[in-house]
Amino acid sequence: xxxxxxxxxxxxxxxxxxxxxxxxxxxxxxxxxxxxxxxxxxxxxxxxxxxxxxxxxxxxxxxxxxxxxxxxxxxxxxxxxxxxxxxxxxxxxxxxxxxxxxxxxxxxxxxxxxxxxxxxxxxxxxxxxxxxxxxxxxxxxxxxxxxxxxxxxxxxxxxxxxxxxxxxxxxxxxxxxxxxxxxxxxxxxxxxxxxxxxxxxxxxxxxxxxxxxxxxxxxxxxxxxxxxxxxxxxxxxxxxxxxxxxxxxxxxxxxxxxxxxxxxxxxxxxxxxxxxxxxxxxxxxxxxxxxxxxxxxxxxxxxxxxxxxxxxxxxxxxxxxxx
Numbered sequence: 608x609x610x611x612x613x614x615x616x617x618x619x620x621x622x623x624x625x626x627x628x629x630x631x632x633x634x635x636x637x638x639x640x641x642x643x644x645x646x647x648x649x650x651x652x653x654x655x656x657x658x659x660x661x662x663x664x665x666x667x668x669x670x671x672x673x674x675x676x677x678x679x680x681x682x683x684x685x686x687x688x689x690x691x692x693x694x695x696x697x698x699x700x701x702x703x704x705x706x707x708x709x710x711x712x713x714x715x716x717x718x719x720x721x722x723x724x725x726x727x728x729x730x731x732x733x734x735x736x737x738x739x740x741x742x743x744x745x746x747x748x749x750x751x752x753x754x755x756x757x758x759x760x761x762x763x764x765x766x767x768x769x770x771x772x773x774x775x776x777x778x779x780x781x782x783x784x785x786x787x788x789x790x791x792x793x794x795x796x797x798x799x800x801x802x803x804x805x806x807x808x809x810x811x812x813x814x815x816x817x818x819x820x821x822x823x824x825x826x827x828x829x830x831x832x833x834x835x836x837x838x839x840x841x842x843x844x845x846x847x848x849x850x851x852x853x854x855x856x857x858x859x860x861x862x863x864x865x866x867x868x869x870x871x872x873x874x875x876x877x878x879x880x881x882x883x884x885x886x887x888x889x890x891x892x893x894x895x896x897x898x899x900x901x902x903x904x905x906x907x908x909x910x911x912x913x914x915x916x917x918x919x920x921x922x923x924x925x926x927x928x929x930x
Contacts, residue, residue: 620751623751624699627699627702627703630703631686631702635710638706638707639706639708645916657916657920658920660860660917661917661920663745663860663863664744664746664858664917665744665924665928666740666741667741667744667929671727671728671928672727672728672930673728673929674715674727674729678713679714679716680710680712680713681705681709681710681711681712681713681714682711684701684702684705684706694718696751696752700747700749701716701746701748703919704746704919704921705922707923708923713929714728714729714730714925715730716731717730720733720831721733721734721833722735722833722855726742727742728742728744728929729743730744730746730748730922731743731745731746731748732745732746734855734856735854735855735856736853736861738862745921746858746922747915747918748858750858753839753859754858754908756840756843757840757843757844758843759821759843761821761822761845763846763847763891763895763898766823766824767823767824768794768824768884769794769796769823769824769825770789770795770824770825770827770849770880771797771820771825772786772795772796772798772829773798773799773812773814773815773820774800774827774831774837776801777832778804779829779830779832781875782829783806785797786810787806787807788880790807790809790810792881794884795881796812797812798810798811798813799811799812800813817840820846821844821845821846824884824887824888824894825846825849825871825884826844826848827850828848828850829850829851830853833855834853834855834857834861835848835853838859839905839908842902843905847870847898847901848869848871849870849873849880849884850870850872850873851875852866858908858918864904865900867897868900869897869901869904870897871883871884871887
């Protein structure tokens, strides 16, 4: 990681936590008033576009409710100073949403990487991709880490005709399966960066910074404990994400992504990886069309104020539907 990116990353974290702690002590009643004002200022078209996303994030089945045994009241949702694992980024992101509700509103939440459906109406960062109803209500949690977009100054055509994979591999057989196939392939620079839990010492390779990975035309975005964290910055770059169809989705709405339109879709067993990247090496105009579509998709998440307002709309819908 370059010195500039290290300083930039540290500054973003300082602003995030400093700003959130400052807002934490402000009266929530003020935020409720501001929320209502911002909703009233939206044009009908803006409101319709935002409502479409709200309905995607919260699609509760009829009669769904929170679990009263584990639910917390908005007025009693406080920063967990004494907890061993504070999930600070998760807490502040959710606190900014629910504080616009009534102090007596109750809700359930589950922090961390979630791959299974919840058993009650519950705020989560991730859930299994599903076209139907879900008790898991997606919110933009841990956004500082997961929503890092970049500006890539390198032209696609000037990059290496190769696929790069650099990830931590822990209890993820789908990542290990990829390494088994391609860790020594001439068209793939693949390696895991953690020494523990390495199935094969040959799988271990040094870390590559984002700048170094951007030297490649194709970047692997294989899901980790939940979603593929690097997918957002890859899709904002002039390289192309290569991955199977997503099984887990987050605020990024991975379930709406189209294979070979927003990213290069490969089979879950990775058997067609080389054929797919060779095809796009031979057809650069189609590859650049994917990059253009990816940039267009990313743009809807860049306005942080609008994203916060959509998140608050999701929280208000939750309180409404769970009575």
